[in-house]
Structure formats: structure tokens, C-alpha cells
Amino acid sequence: MKNKSLLWLLFGATGACLLPWYALEDGFWAFTWIRSLSDPEYPSALVLILEQSHWWLMPPLVALVAGFIAIMLPMGRKGLSRMLIAVSLLGSFFVIVQGFAIGLNEPKIFLSLLEGSSAANGQPGLGVGAIMLIASFLYLLTIGIAGLKKGTADIFIIGLIGTIITLVGVFVFFPIAHVLITAFETADGGYGASRFFSRYFSGEVWGLNCLVGDGVCGPAINSVFLATMTGVGTTLLGLTFALIATRTRFRAKRLLRILTVLPIITPPFVIGLALILLFGRAGVVTEWSYALFDIEKSRWLYGFTGVYLSQLLSFTPIAFLVMIGVVEGVSPSMEEASQTMRATQWQTFTQVSLPLMRPGLANAFLLGFIESLADFGNPLVLGGDFSVLSTEIYFAIVGAVADTSRAAVLGMVLLTLTITAFLFQRWWLGKKSYATVTGKADSGQNSGLNSGLKWACYLVAIPWAVFTAIVYCMIVYGSFVKLWGYDNSFTLEHYISTFGVKTEGGLRFVGSAWDSYITTLQIASIAAPLTALLGLLTAYVLVRQRFAGKDLFEFSTMLSFAIPGTVVGISYILAFNVPPIELTGTGIILIIAFMFRNMPVGVRGGIAAMSQLDKSLDEASITLGANSFTTLRRVIAPLLGPAILAALIYSFVRAITSVSAVIFLVSAKHNMATSFIVGRVENGEFGIAIAYSTVLIITMLAAILLLQLIVGKRKLRKDTRVQNTENKTRLVQANI
């Protein structure tokens, strides 16, 4: 314990005395600071205190020194633990307070105390030195806590829990708190509730004029209406497909499965683009119906209809995956029991199977509902005058007058809706369900569908599947067409302008998309392993450890799912634009945004996989003298192969396809593929947008195959293998 404490104290001291305290203009990795550590441009905390009289940095350093003294003193384990806890709490408290007290240009609080001091000029955000000091306080705290506990407590585990709580606190709750505070801002810069509530409940947001008057409805009403319709639509379509896949002898079941992978690798606005190619004013269908039936060309696609159609196309596969699990969960023996009691197939379906599926149906509906509320890409491309919350938030920020306060209020409205749905879903799933996975082998066959129902399913599903296929073909086809609807000749122009390469004078990437493409790949490949690591470690803590407040801990790690991307976007620009944490404009903010948005996927996948590993494996390792870290490394991790793969793929792909949060956080230096494409769409350059999307889809397919080759090589025994399909289902379920 003393050794570990000393190690972290030295780590903190290095940060405080040798490394730059403030964030650097040109970034830490440029290593410009290393040239001269006493250079006044890159001062450490110690130098700042001694030479620039930044006396407010003294208290944390004093706490650090107190830590050194504490481990020198002859003290019992309990006493030392208490000392370490006190030292680290005080130290981090002082670091945080000074960070918030002194802003970029002037002090924000304690004005009288700081008056006339060197604080008057403000200070930049925290840098490497500060982060090292905070980390050292965090781990001294967890060492102290571990020291106070008896028996099974483990420094590694408590450190892990401390790390996760700190990260989730800083990168999920802190930004959301910022949104909340901004929403309460009054016109004159103060804070007050009355303005917030009047804006929160204003007719502009919740207006019902489209029903009673002749105006338009508020974005909140539009969002809720759209989400309800999408939830119902995707659930019914998903059920239809699931019935076909599990209860009929339909030949092309494999094709149905492929259908489920597509939305994962499709950037969210691509379906909207394809729909424009089909039904837009210059769309194929529009042209034909004009030519053949003299139906007038119109803009009917732009608005509710278009968004609804594109959301149905985007989210039906997810509902399908969920519903397969639900339909298969109905125990065959119940249906057989019903049939032996002389029920017909139809009676069995309506009176036994369907009621058993009811909780699953509700779950699928809520998933579709949340998914639709959070959707940004489709409404952006197809919304027209039909305004929904996610796009309204965007326009409040990027519009003619940037109104962060309005964006924050709208963000709160959207957040309230999604979190309500999220809580409702968890409550619903938490109820004891009478469906039916018992672990007992249940032989027997699910009853087939009666022919009426079967043909009804075929009649709905087959045209829809064909439609989906056409939509995806449109994406590829459209990328080779010169100017859709006007000049339908074949061309490679879009690819050349985006991904052109010149070989004269060495290899040169001249295409306009290369920059954002390479940035996207870089950021996605940094974010993916970090996300998977964070998610799986969290899952490990949740499945294998018991500690006070675990339920709350689990809830807060899953919560970031219910936060729509647009809300994440504005919360990050509100929270991380000013000291103490200044990240906007960097690539790091994108990586962090991806990590915490996609972390729940890793958590759920990890929980699913780890629950299937017998706990006695851990215990065997522990009783054989291994510590938790060794156990995790040598026993758990090798057995989690498939879950690791799934988490890696998922977070990689999500980092590439995500647009809602990204569009707020990109900068000139770090532009991402999706925001580049959205820019092209806004300029009406559909050919380029579609060509780029096609390249992205192919990139992701290639990445998935590559990862499967690398990670999937390790052969595991059958009995420990995590069911891959089930895993995917869970991942998709988790993907809200």
C-alpha cells in the first residue's frame, strides 16, 4: 500500500513540478514544451507559483506534500488510509475550485479575493500536468478507500470503479449540467427559472396549431408524433419479418439476416438521399409517373412523409432483430400444449403466443420511439418545413443568430422525452416477464402460422424487403450518375473529385474528401479500442463486483444512451469550450464524444458475454493467488473474444456513421466524413455525397472483415463461446 501510494505521489509530483500545467496551443504531442521545461511559455505548477505568483495553485501542492509526509509517518493501515483520503479529497477540491474560479480572461467567482492578483488576466484550461495531479489524487483516494475495507477489497477494482465514475462524471454528467444551467440563463446574463419554464412550455415548442388551427405544430409535438408512428410502424414490420424468419419455411431467410446488418453500416442520412433519388422532384419514380400517368411533380417527400418513410427503412431492421429474440422466446411447449387442447393455429397465435410476446413488443416499440426522437440525419435531409427537436437544436446553434440558450432549452425538452422513454423501457423490462427462457432444454416445435396470417406476412414483408433493396441499389447506382434526373449518363466524376489521386511528382491525394476520410479513420480507430476497453471494463465491474451504489452506477453508465446525439453535441460545446477543460477544436473531443456515446454498447455486450462465464473461474484464479488484474488479463479477457470483437466493430462503425453529435464538434482541422457529406447535401451536390457514402459503406465492410480476421483467429472452445447472434441482438438493442 505504501509503495503504491508513493508511486502515485511521485506521478502527481512529476505532473505538478515538471510538466506544463496549462493546456498547450499546439497540443501536448507536438512536444514543443520538452525543449525547455522552465520556459515561461510552458510553465509547470511549481514554476507558476514561484515565478508568476499563481498562489492559488499552492493548496493542491501542499496537499501533495502532506501525502508524502503521511506515508513517512509510522501509522497503521487504517490511519494511513484516512490520511490519504483526506489529502486527496482536499487536493482535488482545490484544483477544481481554482479551475472554475479563474476563467480564460478574468476571475469568475471569489472576485474580491482574487482582485489585483495575477489572476486578473485569467488562465487557460488544464493541461497534462494538472491531469496527472488529478489522477494521482484520484488513485490515492481509491488506495485509501481500499485500505479502509477489509478482505475482498482490491486496489485495482476500486481504482477501476473510481476511474469510470470520474470519467462518466466529467464527460456525461458535467456537460449535461452545463446544458441545464444554460437553459436557465436569462436574457440579461443572470439565471432564473421563470424564463426557463416559459420557454420550456412555450407554444413555440409544444404548439398544436396543426390540429386545431391552420398553422404548424411545435417541434416537440412533431417529434413525439413522428416517434410514436415510427415506433408502431417498425414494431409491426419487425414482427412480420420475425414471424417469417422463425415460423415459416421461407427460402430466403439468409437474405433477411443480411438486411439486419445494413443499418449498422449505413450513415444515417444515406437512406434519405436514396429516397430523394427515387421520389424527389427529379426522382425516378416521380419522372415515370409524370411521363406515364401525368401525375404532377411535387415536393411531397419533404416533410413528415419523407422522414417517416426513411425512419421506417432505417429502424425496421433493428426492430426485426429484437422481435426475432422475442418470437423465439415463446416456448414451443406452450404452443404445443395449446394445440393438444384442440386450439387452431390462429387461436394458438392470438391467445397464447401473442400475449406472451406483449412485453417484447412494447420493448421494440420503445426502442423505435427513442431511436426516432434521437434521429438527426433523416429529418435534416428530408424534413423540409416539418421541424423536429433534433434539427431545431442544430439550427438554433448554426442559424443566422446562434442562440445557445434556445438550443439548451430545446435540448432539455428532447432529453426529457428520451429519458422518460428510457426509464419507461427499463421499468418495463424490469418487471417480471412471463416469457420464457428457463434454461431448461425445451424441445418441440413452434407451431406454424395459419395460412391467412402467413400470406399477410408475405404480402407486407416481401414488397418492403424489395423496396429496401431498391433503396440500397439506388445508393450505389446514384454515385455513378452525372446529374440525377437531368443528365443520367454514366460517370466516375464524383469518385474522382472526392477520392482522386495523382501520381505525377509522387503520390498525391488531390480528392476533396481525403482529408475528412483520413481524419475519420484515424479518429474511429483511436476511439474504437478505447470505447471497447471502457465498456468491457465497466461490464466486468458490474457483473463481477459488489459494491454500494452499484445500481446507480449501472444506471448512469447506461444513461448516456438516452442522451440524443444533438444534445451531446451542444452539451460538449457548452462545457468544453472554456477552461478548466478546453477541448473544442481538437480531435480529442471527437474521440471522447464517441467513447461515451458508444460505451453502453460495450457495456451491454460485455455484460451478456460475462454473465455466461462461470464466476468460479474468477474465484479459482483468485484463490490460486492471482490478483484481479491478472485474472482479468489471463482468464477473463481471453474468454471474451467474440464480445471484444463485437464491441470493437460496433464502436468503430458508429464512430464513422455518427453525425448528430459530430456535426457540432468538428473543426476545420478535424473534419469528419459525415459532416463533410452533410455539407455537400446542403449544397445540393448529391452525386458527391452519395459517392462518398458508398465509399464509407465499403470501408466499414472491409474493416469488419479485417477485425474478424485479426481478433476472430483465436479459437475458443464451444462451451465458452458466446453466442454471436445473440450478442449482435443485444448490441443492436443497446443501440439507441
Next chain:
Amino acid sequence: MNTKSASVKLDNVTKNYGAVTAVINLTLAIKAGELVTLLGPSGCGKTTMLRMIAGLEEVTSGSIQFNDLDVTDQSATYRNVAMVFQSYALFPHMSVLDNVSYGLSVSGFEKKKIKAKALAGLAMVGLTGYESRMPSELSGGQQQRVAVARAVVLEPEVLLFDEPLSNLDAKLRRHVREEIRQIQQELGLTAVYVTHDQEEAMAVSDKIVVMQRGEIAQAGSPSDLYQSPESAFIADFIGDANVIPCTTVSTDKNTAVISVDGVLINSTAAKTISTPLNLVVHPQNIRVSNEESTTSLAGKIQHAAFLGSHIEYEVKTEVATLFVIDNQMQSRYQKDDSVFAHLPKNKTSLVPA
């Protein structure tokens, strides 16, 4: 004798899970080199106690000592224990040799030494030649033997067994339990063994600790528990004995005359004679015939089952329904036959009701 084997002392150990108490004030001393079995019905706290000795559960209060050294605050990683699990818990991604080497390698032995020790361990359980197999390529009995080797090569101060045989079929169970006992005695290991099977406990133990609702019901050698149970629970649990309500007629120093529904028999005097009393009679000590005697109770056969080597009867009498095992099989009775059940003149004991 293994010099590393430790004595174990449990001092007033209590374990609460919220409002539920799993183990209450349990005090027990285990000598070095002894195999002690924790026996009891499911939910009696025996596994919890074992896991507290291992360091996998924290004690709520009380202390645990190995060789008079307090280990209560140490976690399992730092206690010198090894455990054999009900589910074997072999690491499925490692070969047999890697499994057996695991504990040695995380404790930082040299590579050469690890291999030599692991091979010796495998030889001890008779699995030489299986080093490179994967666990899934072994039978259940072989897997459990690998698990035993994996635990034993660490030369633990205390070796723990958590129902090690319950996943094996009946025949194999007998074989593996003999092997475990042999290895334990050869190496002189201190071992704590948890089971709910009283026959298994009798077969392997130096001492049996019967637990009931988180407390020790009785502790002693197998024959002590069988011959002089201190409560009806022990009598029933250990020997499937009949527990018959009775009253004392007279007592002297060593024997008591007691009356079962008017039938007088002698019994060894219970240490403390209290009333009401129960007479403990093992089923094979009761004889069934159709002739009356001075120690017989009249009854009716309620159930009869022929099991090859013996016949089991349930005889309903005025005072109790008696469970009888007839090894002689001179005559057979059918359901509803009127018979007399003869209580033995000795071989009985008394417990408080």
C-alpha cells in the same frame, strides 16, 4: 507431512447479507493436517463459511486465523489457500498443463520449476500424458482431478473443497473421493470439505461439522456423530435414524430404562436427561416379524420396497412411522400386513425432543 499445512481457527465468525444472517457466531478449530467436513442441508451456511475461509467473502464480524496469524483482512489473493470447485472451474482456454501451472506462474516461480512441479502434480492424480489436452477433451472425473492437481501443487496452507463430487456420477464419485482422501493424507494437507452428502462426509473426514441454519449443530468424528447424536436433527441427518418419542422410567449411572408407548427398553443414559425425550434407533437395528415380543410395537406395513441386497419397510405404529431396513430377508411382507417391529435391546441413544 507437509510443513506448510496450517491450523485454522474460526473465532465467532458471523456473516450477514443485509438482513439475512448466513453464519452466526461460528467458532471452530481445525488442526494442521486434518480433513474437516462442513456438512448440512442446502442453505445452512456451509458454503458461505468455506468461502470466508478462502477469502472470497468478507466476514461481518469475528476473525479467521491460519497458524494463529490473523488473516481476516487479507483477500483471497494473499491467503495461502487453494480451492477445488464444484464446477471444476478449469480455464477452458488453457491446456491441462497451463491450468496446473497457473497458480505457480502468477506467484512468480521460475519457468523450469513450474513445469517440474506441475508435471509432478499431474503424476500424483494419475494424469501423466494428458498435459497438452484441453479441459473439454477430458471426462468429468479427469477434469476434477486436474482441478485437484492445480490446487495441490501450490502447497497451500489450507486446501478447500466446495462440493467437489456433485457433478460426477455415483460410481465415479466414490473413486474420486478415495483419491482425494489419499492425496490429502499423503501430503498431510489441512483440508476443509463442504458437502451435503452424509455418506461422502463419513468416508473422507477426520471430523465432521454438521451445520444447521448458520450454526454448528454438532461436531465430532464420523462414528461419534453416528453413534451418539446430540439432537434429533443430527440423528436424522447422519444416520437416517428413527426418532421416537419416549419417556424415562428410571435412570442410574450409565443406563436408563425408558418406555416407548409402554414398551420398556434399556438405553445408554443421555448426558443430560431432560423431558420430553426421543429415542434414536437406526433402521437396520429394528426387526420386523409377525410374532410379538417384549420390545415390539404392533404396526402395519405402509410401504415395502425390495432393493436387491435389502428390503425397506415403512411400518406405521401407534407412536411413530418407523423406517426399517431388513438385511436378512427371511420373510417378506406386503403392504397392509399386520406386523410387529422389534426395538433392539441396546444400540439406541437418547436425544432431547
